[in-house]
Amino acid sequence: MSSFVKNAWYVAAWSGEIGRYPMARTILGENLVFWRRQDGSPAALIDRCPHKLAPLSAGSLVGDDLQCGYHGMTFNSHGQCVRIPGQIAIPPSACARPFPLLERFGAVWVWMGEPALADASQIVEVRRYGEPGWGLVDGQYLHFDCNYLNITDNLVDPAHTTYVHRNTIGNAAAEDVSVKVEQGENHVLAYRWVNDSEPVPLVKAMGNFAGQVDRWQYYYLHLPSVSCVDFGSIAANREHSEQEMDAGLRSFSYNFLTPETETTTHYFWLHLRNYQPDSTQASAQVTQLMTDTFLEDAAILALVQREQDRTGIREFVRLGIDNAPARIRRLIARRQEAEQQMAQEAVSTAPPSSSQALTA
Template identity: 85%
Template sequence: MSSFVRNAWYVAAWSREIGRQLTTRTILGENLVFWRREDGTPAVLVDRCPHKLAPLSLGTLVGDDLQCGYHGMTFNGSGQCVRIPGQAAIPPSASARTFALAERYGAVWIWMGDPALADAARIVEVRRHGEPGWALVDGQYLHFDCNYLNITDNLVDPAHTTYVHKGTIGNAAAEDVGVKVEQDDDHVLAYRWVNDSEPVPLVQAMGSFTGPVDRWQYYHLHLPSVSCVDFGSIAAGREHSEEEMDAGLRSFSYNFLTPETETTTHYFWLHLRNYHVDSAEAGAQVARLMTDTFLEDAAILARVQREQERTGVREFVRLAIDNAPARIRRLIARQQAQEAEQAAA
């Protein structure tokens, strides 16, 4: 059974990736082809001509339309065939499937499910995006060789940072600090404060603290697969309030997971910070540090995926730190069941 949720917004590409050239990407197991119309709006079709199933991406753009490179059938951005060379009549079945698109936060989003439910207002809000006093690193992409749910497990698991990310965002001070979990219908939050501790390497490099700090990690997961990690530090003993957190060293790291197949995932990410906001050098350093951090995750999760496939088992034992991942998987299963019921109806 597929692990995908279709009635959801996924990042298909960064806006700069889609232009007047044909761009391909596999999303939720579907091969897709993207381009921009002459007015700049994005378009997408299943990358498959309905005639002989030749990839439409082998064709060419004719104005706003896509001409198949095999027999010249031409499709508009709505998937309708508008021309068949040498044939006036166009069969009703001569169409290619399309999907709803939206553009926000410098990304093109795609809705792979019921188009009647594709409300762009449901795209997750990116906090602080475009606000004064916050610097942005965006346009980032990695490819993970694992199922997206293994990544969501990881992205609501503050405990692993002590061991996997000791060179960037973790240290030994957090080893025995418990994780609290909250949830609602489409959101799970795992969080903790590590108080009166030595700053982690990233905070040491970017901050100006002269003593111990109180560090927070708030791991938000918006179903099915948008993560926001609210991370930062304030001088030890300060009030744990939004105002103090904004006055300290703070960042919001957004991770947009788009399943490619059951065993591979597109990992788009952007990062907002309130420190060294005018420094291009600091932005480049943050991009390197965060990339290193995510590559550490990618390496261990690829090994996890391979062992799960080899054994046919996801885990032999469950720990207290698995509370948030277990909740996410239950909510995902519930969403899939609701989609199955709607499809049957």
């Protein structure tokens, strides 16, 4: 069974990736083609001509429309065929499935499920985005060779930072600090404070602390696969309040996981920080540090995926630190069950003649 949740918004691309040309990308196992209309708005169709199944991304733009590069069939952004060379009549089945899109936070988001359920309010809010005093690094992309749920496991697991990220955001001080977990209807939060400890490498590089620090890690996972890591440090023994945290060294790292296939994932990320917000040098350093951090994750998760594929088993034993990952997987399973139930009800109530329209 697929591990995907379809009725959700996923980052399809950074805004700058999509232009006046067809761009192909596989999302949730579906091949899509993206382009921008002449007014700058993005469009997306299934990347498949209904005639001989040639990829529409191998075609070209004609005004706002997309022309197949095989026989010239031309489709508008709603997926309707508007021209067949040498033929006046256009069959009703000559269509390509369109996908709802929204552009927000410098990214183009795609809704892969039932179009009528696409709700803009379901896009996660990016904290501090566009606010004065906060530096932004965006437009970042990595490709992970693992299922997206292995990454969501990782992104609500502060415990792994001690071992996987010794050179970036972790150190031995946190080895025995327990992780607390909270759960809402659409998110899971794992968090901890590591008090009176040596600053981790990132904080040493970017902060100006004279001594020990209190460090926090708040790992939010918004279903199905948007992560926000609220991370930072303040001088040891200060009050653990929002005011003190904003006055210390603080960052919000957003990771937008878009499943490509069952074993590969598009990993888009952006980073907001309150230290040296206008420094291009600091932005370059943060980009390198965070890239190194995520590549450390990518390396270990690729090995995990390889062994899971070989054995057919996800894990032999569960630990206390698996509390948050287990909650996420249960919530994902509930969403999948609800989508399957909805699909079964739609099939049972659909008139016979509507089945042809579902094949586009």
